[in-house]
Amino acid sequence: MDIPRIFNITESAHRIHNPFTPEKFATLGAALRLEPGTRVLDLGSGSGEMLCTWARDYGVIGTGVDMSKLFTGQAKLRAEELGVADRVKFIHGDAAGYVSDEKVDVAACVGATWIGGGVAGTIELLARSLRTGGLILIGEPYWRQLPPTEDVAKGCLATSISEFLTLPELLASFGHLGYDVVEMVLADQDGWDRYEAAKWLTMRRWLEANPDDELAKEVRTQLTSEPGRYATYTREYTGWGVFALMKR
Numbered sequence: 001m002d003i004p005r006i007f008n009i010t011e012s013a014h015r016i017h018n019p020f021t022p023e024k025f026a027t028l029g030a031a032l033r034l035e036p037g038t039r040v041l042d043l044g045s046g047s048g049e050m051l052c053t054w055a056r057d058y059g060v061i062g063t064g065v066d067m068s069k070l071f072t073g074q075a076k077l078r079a080e081e082l083g084v085a086d087r088v089k090f091i092h093g094d095a096a097g098y099v100s101d102e103k104v105d106v107a108a109c110v111g112a113t114w115i116g117g118g119v120a121g122t123i124e125l126l127a128r129s130l131r132t133g134g135l136i137l138i139g140e141p142y143w144r145q146l147p148p149t150e151d152v153a154k155g156c157l158a159t160s161i162s163e164f165l166t167l168p169e170l171l172a173s174f175g176h177l178g179y180d181v182v183e184m185v186l187a188d189q190d191g192w193d194r195y196e197a198a199k200w201l202t203m204r205r206w207l208e209a210n211p212d213d214e215l216a217k218e219v220r221t222q223l224t225s226e227p228g229r230y231a232t233y234t235r236e237y238t239g240w241g242v243f244a245l246m247k248r
């Protein structure tokens with residue numbers, strides 16, 4: 001079981017697989033006023049940077065579930081590197097339907113809400129692991145600027161304009177699901193550059209090491225077109241943030 005191999009290639013050197021930077025995760029952890037011993041569940045935990053740094057900096061304990069074998073392995077190594085392997089656990093598997101045995105204080109899905117079939121389904125899934133009064137964290141894209149045409153939305157790798165909401169609409173949508181938005185930290189364009197531009201050097205080096213790989217042509221095409229596509233579309237139009245929610 002794994003995610004499509006192309007992501008394990010292009011994001012192999014990423015510690016954070018979304019437009020957040022280490023500073024943004026630290027800001028989020030401080031904003032949530034995390035106490036030592038806070039139990040965190042993270043569905044789609046990637047390479048584990050959020051859980052590992054929060055365990056180091058705020059003393060949280062937690063579990064991450066991710067379908068990428070590579071990223072899960074990197075998360076375990078990171079936990080050892082940061083000296084928190086006794087506090088965080090990483091499981092390689094499908095997080096769809098994953099409910100923790102013990103209720104947690106914080107249940108998160110940061111940039112992987114397809115796991116629950118969209119934001120609403122993911123909130124429902126996370127709520128099943130959450131103690132009464134706990135926090136849900138959702139990392140999700142929104143339109144910084146509404147694309148003027150469907151082609152611009154497609155340039156942002158959205159299926160259509162309607163795939164994402166504007167920030168006020170996204171915030172209102174959490175209310176319609178019965179949740180208060182109690183905190184948020186938003187990515188910025190520098191963070192987008194760290195996420196997207198970091199793929200380019202990884203792709204270039206991978207191509208040099210794997211010229212005859214069956215994905216070499218696809219990676220070559222992406223490396224050629226991605227800087228321009230990203231600068232024209234995603235960097236201008238797509239926002240991203242993590243939203244902290246509490247049930248009303």
Ligand code: SAH
Pocket residue numbers: 003015016017018043044045046047048049050065066067068071093094095096109110111112115
């Ligand atoms: N939250 C992480 C990773 C976000 S990227 C971070 O902030 O860095 C999305 C992640 O979802 C990837 O790590 C991918 O491997 C994982 N993923 C995709 N489908 C999944 C599924 N069905 N179950 C668990 N993880 C999944």
